[in-house]
Amino acid sequence: MSTQISNDTLIDMHRRMVRIRLFEETAGKMMEDGKIPGALHLYVGEEAVAGGVMVHLSDEDQITSTHRGHGHLIAKGGEFDQMFAELYGRSTGYCKGKGGSMHISNMELGILGANGIVGGGPPIAMGAAFGNKFLKNNKVAVCFFGDGASNEGSFHEAANMAGLYKLPVVFVCENNGFGEYTPQANHQAIVDVADRAAGYGMPGVIVDGMDAVAVYEAAGEAVDRARSGKGPTLLECKTYRFFDHVGVRGMGLTYRSDEEVERWKKRDPILLMEERLLEQKVLSAEQIKAVHDITSEEVLAGIKFAEESPFPDPSSLTEDVYA
Amino acid sequence: MAEAQLKPRTLPYVSAITEGVRAVMLEQPTAFVAGEDVAGAGGVYGYYAGILDEFGPERVYDTPISEEGIVGLGVGSAAAGCRPIIDMMFMDFLGECMDEVANQMAKMRYMFGGRTKLPITMLTMAGAGMSLAAQHSQSLEAWICHLPGLKVVMPTTPYDAKGLIIAAARDDNPVIVVLNKMSLAIKGEVPEESYEIPLGKANIVRPGTNYTIVAMGRMMHEAIKAADELAKLGVDAEIIDPRTLQPFDTDTVVESVRKTHRALIVHEAVRFGGFGGEIVAQIQEEAFDYLDAPIARVGAPFSPVPFSPALEKLYIPNADNIVAAAKKQLGL
Numbered sequence: 323m324s325t326q327i328s329n330d331t332l333i334d335m336h337r338r339m340v341r342i343r344l345f346e347e348t349a350g351k352m353m354e355d356g357k358i359p360g361a362l363h364l365y366v367g368e369e370a371v372a373g374g375v376m377v378h379l380s381d382e383d384q385i386t387s388t389h390r391g392h393g394h395l396i397a398k399g400g401e402f403d404q405m406f407a408e409l410y411g412r413s414t415g416y417c418k419g420k421g422g423s424m425h426i427s428n429m430e431l432g433i434l435g436a437n438g439i440v441g442g443g444p445p446i447a448m449g450a451a452f453g454n455k456f457l458k459n460n461k462v463a464v465c466f467f468g469d470g471a472s473n474e475g476s477f478h479e480a481a482n483m484a485g486l487y488k489l490p491v492v493f494v495c496e497n498n499g500f501g502e503y504t505p506q507a508n509h510q511a512i513v514d515v516a517d518r519a520a521g522y523g524m525p526g527v528i529v530d531g532m533d534a535v536a537v538y539e540a541a542g543e544a545v546d547r548a549r550s551g552k553g554p555t556l557l558e559c560k561t562y563r564f565f566d567h568v569g570v571r572g573m574g575l576t577y578r579s580d581e582e583v584e585r586w587k588k589r590d591p592i593l594l595m596e597e598r599l600l601e602q603k604v605l606s607a608e609q610i611k612a613v614h615d616i617t618s619e620e621v622l623a624g625i626k627f628a629e630e631s632p633f634p635d636p637s638s639l640t641e642d643v644y645a
Numbered sequence: 646m647a648e649a650q651l652k653p654r655t656l657p658y659v660s661a662i663t664e665g666v667r668a669v670m671l672e673q674p675t676a677f678v679a680g681e682d683v684a685g686a687g688g689v690y691g692y693y694a695g696i697l698d699e700f701g702p703e704r705v706y707d708t709p710i711s712e713e714g715i716v717g718l719g720v721g722s723a724a725a726g727c728r729p730i731i732d733m734m735f736m737d738f739l740g741e742c743m744d745e746v747a748n749q750m751a752k753m754r755y756m757f758g759g760r761t762k763l764p765i766t767m768l769t770m771a772g773a774g775m776s777l778a779a780q781h782s783q784s785l786e787a788w789i790c791h792l793p794g795l796k797v798v799m800p801t802t803p804y805d806a807k808g809l810i811i812a813a814a815r816d817d818n819p820v821i822v823v824l825n826k827m828s829l830a831i832k833g834e835v836p837e838e839s840y841e842i843p844l845g846k847a848n849i850v851r852p853g854t855n856y857t858i859v860a861m862g863r864m865m866h867e868a869i870k871a872a873d874e875l876a877k878l879g880v881d882a883e884i885i886d887p888r889t890l891q892p893f894d895t896d897t898v899v900e901s902v903r904k905t906h907r908a909l910i911v912h913e914a915v916r917f918g919g920f921g922g923e924i925v926a927q928i929q930e931e932a933f934d935y936l937d938a939p940i941a942r943v944g945a946p947f948s949p950v951p952f953s954p955a956l957e958k959l960y961i962p963n964a965d966n967i968v969a970a971a972k973k974q975l976g977l
Contacts, residue, residue: 384724384725386721415758417758417760418758418759420755420756420758420759421756421758425756425757427756427760428760429724429760429761430760434721434724434753434761435753437749438748439748442749444717445713445714445716445717445720445721446717446720446724446749447721448714448717448718448721449717449718449719449720449721449722449723449724450722450725452679452721452722452725453722453723453724453725453726453727453729454725456675456703456722456727457725457726457727459725459726463725475713476713476714476717476744476745479709479711479712479713479714479717480713480714482709482711483708483711483714483718486709487706642754642755642758642759643754643755643793644754644794644796644818645754645762645763645817645818
């Protein structure tokens with residue numbers, strides 16, 4: 323199967339994943355340094371999901387993201403300048419400093435928000451897909467959500483209606499094994515969230531969420547199925563959060579073992595991708611390093627842009643409550 | 646079209662709702678109706694009668710009994726470029742979808758730095774009087790008026806019902822239209838043409854000189870009866886129907902109180918913590934020096950809505966309650 327993927331696509335996915343990783347590592351450091359206010363939920367470890375799904379979408383297609391949403395925005399084309407500025411609470415941010423990490427979005431890229439409410443995204447993605455079908459605009463909506471959100475009633479209602487109306491939507495479950503700090507085994511009686519698909523009359527597919535190529539292949543089928551009018555898919559990606567629920571610290575935590583973290587880190591999605599790129603001679607080690615170096619420079623430029631940007635004017639406090 | 650040019654007929658409130666929805670569907674190609682039992686059944690109170698036949702299944706959708714899904718359908722489709730009309734069969738069911746209403750629909754525009762708009766119209770049915778008991782009879786407008794990002798209207802007459810629905814649907818914000826089930830049969834003049842009642846504009850239903858009654862929703866009709874009684878006592882009451890609660894037309898109310906020097910607020914909702922308290926606060930902020938008496942409030946007791954007709958009749962404020970409160974306030 324993997325031979326069907328062009329080198330350009332592999333390079334594209336790798337670039338998106340590296341961009342997420344380096345952005346997140348720096349954002350986390352800035353939060354710990356007290357430069358970024360509030361709470362950051364970092365996407366490190368889960369890059370293969372956003373990377374593997376988003377290469378199938380155009381800027382016109384919509385997504386709903388989660389509280390762990392920076393990775394989705396980056397993979398869909400978000401610019402570091404405006405992202406860092408938003409995290410810094412500056413007026414030049416994507417949301418003019420009104421949203422912050424948990425609501426970062428860019429409507430021009432079809433991003434209907436990160437969402438501070440676990441399970442906030444599925445009804446909105448379903449609604450966007452309903453709108454797409456009504457408007458016959460051939461767009462697809464993709465809903466990212468976690469194993470934790472799969473227990474929310476909102477997911478059930480959205481999935482039921484998506485199945486009923488055969489909507490052009492893909493539900494991508496990023497099963498990272500934890501609902502906030504609670505292991506999956508302690509929050510649901512099933513191992514595979516994909517099992518729930520049967521209850522909504524849609525296919526449930528499970529993939530290795532650390533392998534961007536596996537995600538790419540499964541997501542391609544699901545997006546095609548949605549776009550061709552055949553209805554939704556529940557795509558479960560088994561992945562892992564290298565950092566804590568909030569912030570950077572990933573090891574020495576009370577609710578999971580370091581051994582478990584180390585085991586997953588051996589399957590770091592970016593390492594796996596880079597091994598593949600080298601093995602298939604798609605990129606050389608130097609070229610891979612260049613991707614990291616260029617991205618690091620962009621991160622630094624983004625930080626500089628954010629730090630030099632003004633805070634929102636006091637007059638903007640109650641602006642944009644209404645259209 | 647100017648109001649004077651319109652040709653009025655007499656229609657019940659329920660039919661005026663239908664005409665409002667129909668007018669929206671005719672003038673807005675991206676409008677559709679979605680909700681529980683709105684298509685095949687025409688709505689549980691019949692105000693979507695004929696809408697499916699006229700506009701077809703591609704624009705009128707029965708949904709599952711799934712309130713959070715319904716509101717999500719509205720939010721997502723509006724973000725995608727539609728102008729949805731969503732139906733929340735009973736206002737009490739807001740409890741099933743309050744995250745979608747309060748945390749998503751109301752906040753999305755602000756959270757995204759103003760880079761989206763959500764032209765959603767939600768119709769919902771409030772009020773007691775049909776022995777539907779505690780979960781199908783509430784007036785919960787105070788919940789939603791407290792949420793920046795939402796607009797809230799409360800049409801009281803057939804004329805206002807049609808005009809406010811059309812105005813709500815033309816607005817680029819989420820607007821919740823709070824209808825009243827005991828008003829469904831009330832008749833009034835309704836022009837055939839499409840027209841809108843401006844959002845945020847109160848209506849002086851009856852002019853008066855020395856007393857102001859601000860009456861929300863169906864209580865406007867009770868206030869008119871009360872005013873007739875009070876007239877016998879020399880009280881010439883001005884009755885104001887706010888029509889829109891959010892944004893609230895403070896100016897019209899304050900101007901009236903500056904003239905009359907006394908005010909009473911009445912709503913069907915529970916008095917404690919009700920929207921009337923906000924109106925009282927606004928009056929005293931803007932017209933304290935004009936007041937000759939403390940502002941009176943009439944509302945339901947601090948209790949769930951009872952089932953038994955014998956109790957429900959006691960629960961719902963009426964003209965007698967308004968007269969009694971006014972007499973006490975005025976020392977008559």
